[in-house]
Each structure stands twice: as C-alpha cells, then as structure tokens.
Amino acid sequence: MKLFRHGPVGAERPGIVAPDGSARDLSALLPDIAGPLLLPAGLDSIRALDPLALPVLPPGFRHGACVGQVPKFICVGLNYADHAAETGTTVPPEPVLFMKGVNAICGAHDDIEIPRGSSKTDWEVELGVVIGTPAKYVSEAEAMAHVAGYCVVHDVSERAFQMERQGQWVKGKSHDSFGPIGPWLVTADEVPDPQALDLWLEVDGHRYQQGNTRTMVFGVAALVSYISQFMTLQTGDIISTGTPPGVGLGQKPHRVYLRAGQEVRLGLAGLGEQRQRTVQA
Template sequence: MKLIRFGPAGAERAGLVDAAGRLRDVSMLVPDWGPAQLAPRTLAAVAAIDAARLPEVEAGTRLGCPLAGIGKIVCVGLNYADHAREAGLAPPGEPVLFMKATSALCGPHDAVRIPAGAQKTDWEVELGVVVGTRMRSVARADALAHVAGYVLANDVSERSFQMERGGQWDKGKGCDTFAPVGPWLATPDELTDPHALDLWLELNGERMQGGSTRDFIFDLPTVLAYISQFMTLEPGDLVLTGTPAGVGLGQKPEPRFLRPGDVMRLGATGLGEQRLTCVAG
C-alpha cells in the first residue's frame, strides 16, 4: 500500500493511494497513521478493503508527512562514495550517524523556511526507512523484517550551522521544515528491491542530483543492524540513509546554496515526488 496523511498541518487524517493513483480517505476506519497503526494486522485489514469504495480526497488538498508520531530521526552520513568524494572525504569505515529533530518534519509540498542567519542552505534527496517493530541489537540477516515501509525524504541542511558553529552536525540539520517527507509511505510489497531505486533532485528545473541506492556504501540491513547496536529503534522511527553526489556544497567551480524563491523538485522510484518552495524564515 501507499499510505498518506492529508489536511491542514496539525489536523491531518489517514488516507491511501489506490491502484489508479487516486487519493482516498480511510479516516473513517483508521483516523491517522501513527506507529500503532503500522502493526501488520492493521495494515492487512486496510489492504483488504476495496479502495475504490472509499471517498476521494479533494483535489488540491495538502499532504502532510505520511506518518504521525515519529519518535526519532536517525541519519546516515556519507553513505555514497561519490558524495564522500565531492565533500573531500574518504568513504567511512563504519556508518556515520547523526540525529535530525522531529520538529523539522513537514509535508512533501510545504514551504522550506531558510532560517535567520543561514548562509549555506543545501539539499539532499534520500531514501527513508520507517521502522515497524522494535529493533535492539538486531542481526543483519533479520533487519529488513522490522521495516514497515519506505519514504522519499529531503535532508535539508544549513552547512554554516553544521560545519562552522562548533562542529556539531545536528544544529545544521534540525531547523524547522528541514525534513520534508512523503508524499506517501510505501509498504515493502510496493518496492521490488529497495537497493535498486533511482533518486534525483532538480533546483529551478536544473538537475542537480541523480543516483541509485545500488551505490550505497552500507546497505539497508547493515545500516539498520548497526544503528540497533547503539540505540533501540522503535516503531515509527525514521532512518534516512544518505544522499548521492550533487549537493550544493559540492558544486563546481563554486558551491551553490538555496535562496528564497528557489524551487526543489525531487523523487525516487516508487516513492513519488516532492515540490518545495524556499521562503525566508
């Protein structure tokens, strides 16, 4: 299934995308999509419904982040060799981890606010993995069995805060609206192979990023098992798995960063597209 949440910010309701690509309202059966609703029994019950009989979502309705109640966002840095090279860094020997604030979450077409004092706001198209069942010291071979689904994400980053304000990545990653997610959460049956997804991002119509999850340095079972050695991953937690080359910081001959009025359009195989306009914060 492809799960969506629609409606005004803070008042979203549960929906899904039917086989014809139409948005349907399922809120009379499941009021909202949160960690508790990721239980296999709940998802199986919703999957058994004839989606064509559900009310259509009115055209133009806002889409929110497709999952409510995300407990934490754990991110993997430098997980593509080409991105590590453009950053002037050697590919890491172990996954590089950092956190992103849940207050940064927003919908797939919401405005991205460039915060006051920002000088180097950047883009990063990524595959996101949503945890469905608790993971604590999980073996690599068992890791994907704990996945509830996959999402398109943009790890928006303010490089001056990240790199020039004391060396902590988190402060450049967690600004409000710096985690657009969606448009939908695709359950694992929707993707033939999460390690064969093309990702891309355009800025004002110009292609900036193009890559594939085939090129992960650390694949998804490795990443999930690794994280679970250091912290428990709970249902509804979101793991962002890294970005391919083409970020603003890596542009040649000069870096290129986001400005108010810029429009980012990005997508991934089977996970839809985002369209995000930048505004002054």
C-alpha cells in the same frame, strides 16, 4: 500500499492511494498513519479494506508528512562514496549517524524555510526507511522484517551551522521544514529491492543530483542492523539513508546554495516526488 496523510498542519488525516490511482480518505476507519498501524498486523488490517469503497479526496489537498508521531529521525552521513569524495571526506569504515529534530518534519510540498542568518542552506535527496516492528540487536538477516516501508526524504542542511559552528551536526539539520517526508509511505512489499532505486533532485529546473541506491556504502539491511546495536529502533522511527553526489556544497568551481524564492523538486522511483518553494524564515 501507498499510504499518506492529508489536511492542514497539525490536523492531518490518513489516506490511501486506490488501485485506480485516486486518493481516498481513511479517516472514518483509522486514526492516523502512526504507531500500531505501522506494525505488520496494523498494515494487514489496512490491506483488508476496499480502497475503492472509500471517499475520494478532492484535488488540491495538502500532503502532510506521510508518517505521524515519529519518535526518532535518524540520519546517515557520507553513505555514497561519490558524495563523500565531492565533500572532501573519505568513506567511513562504519556508518556515520546523526539526528534531525522531529520538529524538522513537514509535508512533501510544504515550503522550506531559509533560516535567519543562513548563508549555506543545501539540498539532499534521500531514501527514507520507516520502522515497523521494533528492532534491538537484530542481525542483517533479520533486519528487513522490521521495515514497514519507504518514503522520499529531503534532508535539508545548513552547512555553516553544521560544519563551521561548534558541536554536532544536529543544529545544521534541524530547522523547521528541514525534513519533508512523503508524499507516500510505500509499504515494503511494494519495494522488492530498496537497493535499486533511482533518485534525483532539481533546483529551478536544473538537475543537480542523479543517482541510484545501489551505490550506497551501507545498504538498508546493514543500517537497520547497525543502528539497532546502539538504540532500539521504535515503531515509526525514520532512517534517512544518505544522499548521492550533486549537493550544493560539492558544486565546482563555486558552491551553490538555496535562497528564498526558488523551487526544489526531488523524487525516488516508485516512491513519489516532492516539490517545495524556499521562503525566508
């Protein structure tokens, strides 16, 4: 299934993509794409519905974040060997974890704010993993049973805040609008191999990133298992799994960063595309 949330900021309602490709409204039947509805029984209850019997949404609706009420936004750094190389770092012996504030989450086509005082706002297309059944101390063999589905994540980053200021990466990762997710949550049954997905990103029509999830250092099963050794993964948690090469920080001979008035497009095969305008905060 392809599930989504639509409507104004703060008042999003659930929706589903019908077999004919039309967008249908689920709000008369479900409260949200969040919480218990992301558990296996909840997703099965949605599968039992007939999408073609649901109201068709008019064109031009806003795609909100594809998952609501996200408990944690967990990110993995340097998870593509060629991306690590372009940033001048070595491949880590185990996953590098950091958090984004959940305030960063926004819709797939919402504007990206360039923070006040920013000089190095950067782009990163990533595969997002949405947790269904909570996971604590799970093995790699068990890990995939805890995945509800997948989505496109844009891990927007302010490199000066992230790398040149004191403290952890989180303050370079958590500005409002720095975490567009969606347009859809694609359930795990429709993604037979999350390690075989093409992903790409363009700025003003120039393609900077082009990769495939098969080159991830640590795959989805390894990441879910690893993270569950340190914290319980809760229903609705999002894991952003890292980015392929081509970020602004890695451009040669001169680094390239976002500025207000640009258009960013990005996507993953089968998971949809995002389109954002950059604006000054």
